[in-house]
Amino acid sequence: MNRPVAPLSAGDALTDTSLGFPSTFSSKPAIESGYARHVPQRRKRDTQGEGRPRRRRRKRSASAASGSTGGKDLAAARKLARKRFGIQRLHPLQAQAMEAVIAGRDTLAVLPTGYGKSLIYQVPALLADRPTIVVSPLIALMVDQEASLRRRGAPVVRIDSTLRVAERRAALARLAEGGPLIVLTTPETLESEATREAFVRAQPWLLCVDEAHCISEWGHDFRPAYLRLGVERGELGGPQVLALTATATPRVRDDIAERLGLVKPAVIAAPPDRANLRLEVELVSAATKDERAGRLIRRLPRPGIVYCATTVAAEAFGIAMERGRIPSARYHGRRTKAEREEAQKRFMRPSKKLVMSATSAFGMGIDKPNIRFVLHYQSPGSLEQYVQEAGRAGRDGKPSRCILLFDPADLDIQRHLQQRGRASAAQIRRIASALAAWAGEDRPVLAADLALSANAPVTITRATCAQLEGVGVLTRDSKKRLHLVVTKRELTIRTRDLARRVATQQREDEERLLTLDEYARTPGCRSAFLRRYFGEEKPPDCGRCDRCKLRPPRAKRNRKRPRRGEGRPSPEKSDKPRRKRRRRRKPKPPAS
Numbered sequence: 001m002n003r004p005v006a007p008l009s010a011g012d013a014l015t016d017t018s019l020g021f022p023s024t025f026s027s028k029p030a031i032e033s034g035y036a037r038h039v040p041q042r043r044k045r046d047t048q049g050e051g052r053p054r055r056r057r058r059k060r061s062a063s064a065a066s067g068s069t070g071g072k073d074l075a076a077a078r079k080l081a082r083k084r085f086g087i088q089r090l091h092p093l094q095a096q097a098m099e100a101v102i103a104g105r106d107t108l109a110v111l112p113t114g115y116g117k118s119l120i121y122q123v124p125a126l127l128a129d130r131p132t133i134v135v136s137p138l139i140a141l142m143v144d145q146e147a148s149l150r151r152r153g154a155p156v157v158r159i160d161s162t163l164r165v166a167e168r169r170a171a172l173a174r175l176a177e178g179g180p181l182i183v184l185t186t187p188e189t190l191e192s193e194a195t196r197e198a199f200v201r202a203q204p205w206l207l208c209v210d211e212a213h214c215i216s217e218w219g220h221d222f223r224p225a226y227l228r229l230g231v232e233r234g235e236l237g238g239p240q241v242l243a244l245t246a247t248a249t250p251r252v253r254d255d256i257a258e259r260l261g262l263v264k265p266a267v268i269a270a271p272p273d274r275a276n277l278r279l280e281v282e283l284v285s286a287a288t289k290d291e292r293a294g295r296l297i298r299r300l301p302r303p304g305i306v307y308c309a310t311t312v313a314a315e316a317f318g319i320a321m322e323r324g325r326i327p328s329a330r331y332h333g334r335r336t337k338a339e340r341e342e343a344q345k346r347f348m349r350p351s352k353k354l355v356m357s358a359t360s361a362f363g364m365g366i367d368k369p370n371i372r373f374v375l376h377y378q379s380p381g382s383l384e385q386y387v388q389e390a391g392r393a394g395r396d397g398k399p400s401r402c403i404l405l406f407d408p409a410d411l412d413i414q415r416h417l418q419q420r421g422r423a424s425a426a427q428i429r430r431i432a433s434a435l436a437a438w439a440g441e442d443r444p445v446l447a448a449d450l451a452l453s454a455n456a457p458v459t460i461t462r463a464t465c466a467q468l469e470g471v472g473v474l475t476r477d478s479k480k481r482l483h484l485v486v487t488k489r490e491l492t493i494r495t496r497d498l499a500r501r502v503a504t505q506q507r508e509d510e511e512r513l514l515t516l517d518e519y520a521r522t523p524g525c526r527s528a529f530l531r532r533y534f535g536e537e538k539p540p541d542c543g544r545c546d547r548c549k550l551r552p553p554r555a556k557r558n559r560k561r562p563r564r565g566e567g568r569p570s571p572e573k574s575d576k577p578r579r580k581r582r583r584r585r586k587p588k589p590p591a592s
């Protein structure tokens with residue numbers, strides 16, 4: 001496929017990623033010394049230079065040159081963060097990302113939950129002289145953000161499909177006024193005929209893409225609506241882009257950069273786990289899992305979250321907790337909206353120490369600092385998802401536990417879930433020939449009607465059409481009717497490509513599941529495993545996870561000689577004898 005910008009190679013992303021880690025950051029006044037260096041395209045990996053970034057002449061992108069933030073700098077941003085948001089100190093990575101944005105660079109920030117990603121656009125947005133557009137996948141999330149920005153007196157409007165006519169009119173009028181303004185919207189609204197004009201006229205200086213991993217088909221949470229954001233960027237006049245995500249492997253980062261057309265982006269990434277999280281995995285079977293989960297739930301400090309893969313399991317677990325008189329709540333797709341909201345509200349109350357039994361539907365935008373544990377009763381679909389969900393624990397920096405109860409059979413549940421949401425090659429072919437039939441009669445078609453004629457589920461038809469639209473096969477008019485804009489021959493070729501891509505996705509999903517299995521069984525440090533997966537080259541052992549705790553630290557291990565008759569202890573048993581030894585040494589006989 002023809003891509004607008006030469007992609008970053010994995011190595012490039014890696015180099016900049018390791019720069020972003022706090023450990024290297026602290027040793028180097030990165031921001032002042034021009035941290036925001038370019039990620040040169042197709043450069044060979046430069047492991048030598050990690051500690052000392054080579055100085056490169058900094059070119060400013062067009063949007064920066066036009067002075068959208070009016071020559072403001074990081075000091076102004078810090079001051080504003082203090083005054084308006086009550087943030088006394090920016091996290092070093094927050095500051096790095098903010099500085100890159102203010103300097104006019106396309107920026108990709110990969111920061112786990114709890115790093116305050118939103119602030120990275122909120123502060124520069126208020127320093128700018130033109131509107132900032134923020135695209136996010138969830139309207140519920142936007143509603144919360146809007147409320148919190150309003151409380152702080154920040155100029156903000158939300159424009160999405162849920163607005164009533166008068167509200168929409170008011171929001172668009174505010175957008176037309178221009179000046180510093182945060183505009184929260186969805187990818188669908190951004191591209192809709194009704195609002196596009198207004199967005200284009202506003203000449204935004206920054207397009208912020210929240211949950212940017214949704215744009216990547218390699219990612220674990222692909223949303224077809226995100227595919228067109230690169231095109232939208234062009235139509236908005238090519239504003240600078242800030243892409244935010246909690247997790248992205250090097251490959252997904254490359255994909256984000258390509259699809260959004262990022263030009264030499266500053267990549268700022270934090271390690272996927274935090275120093276206060278203890279990662280643990282227990283291998284269980286269907287027969288032992290419930291008992292083990294029950295025992296953990298009673299013992300672990302609360303509040304906590306139990307994640308299940310299916311709504312059925314989440315419901316059953318919640319009921320079991322209720323029977324066991326454990327203060328709990330349930331959140332999953334089978335509960336009504338009102339029930340879910342009530343459960344979330346209850347869980348968020350600071351006075352309550354509940355255990356939430358939930359599916360992955362629960363958590364986006366949940367900002368409860370004192371979650372003491374995240375227990376996965378069933379395996380998630382990928383390490384990306386795992387890191388995101390487990391990372392909701394311990395945002396207050398206090399010790400918290402992330403436990404995965406791993407039964408290899410659970411991966412089959414994930415396989416089933418993944419199959420359900422994806423078009424098969426046959427479905428894609430049927431959708432394409434139905435499209436051709438409608439086009440043959442010179443009639444545009446709604447996705448729902450197309451689904452009927454293709455005999456495919458509507459969701460799958462929609463997703464397939466969005467992908468075909470992304471590669472220029474279709475366009476959509478203001479009434480959301482689809483028009484075929486290529487010849488039938490071209491359609492056949494593109495459809496074949498799409499089917500191939502879907503097959504690749506399937507393989508990728510399978511690989512992700514296998515990686516999860518590897519993570520569960522790794523004999524080495526779990527934190528290091530995650531960090532390697534997310535692109536770090538030689539991550540240190542954490543010293544906190546269950547694997548590290550089973551082994552004495554390396555230095556000591558080398559010094560200590562095994563006692564006579566004692567081989568190297570098996571990892572499963574080694575912590576007990578150690579504790580005994582220490583205890584034995586303690587009591588000293590009186591000197592007399």
Ligand SMILES: [Zn+2]
Nearest residue numbers: 525542545548
């Ligand atoms: Zn470890």
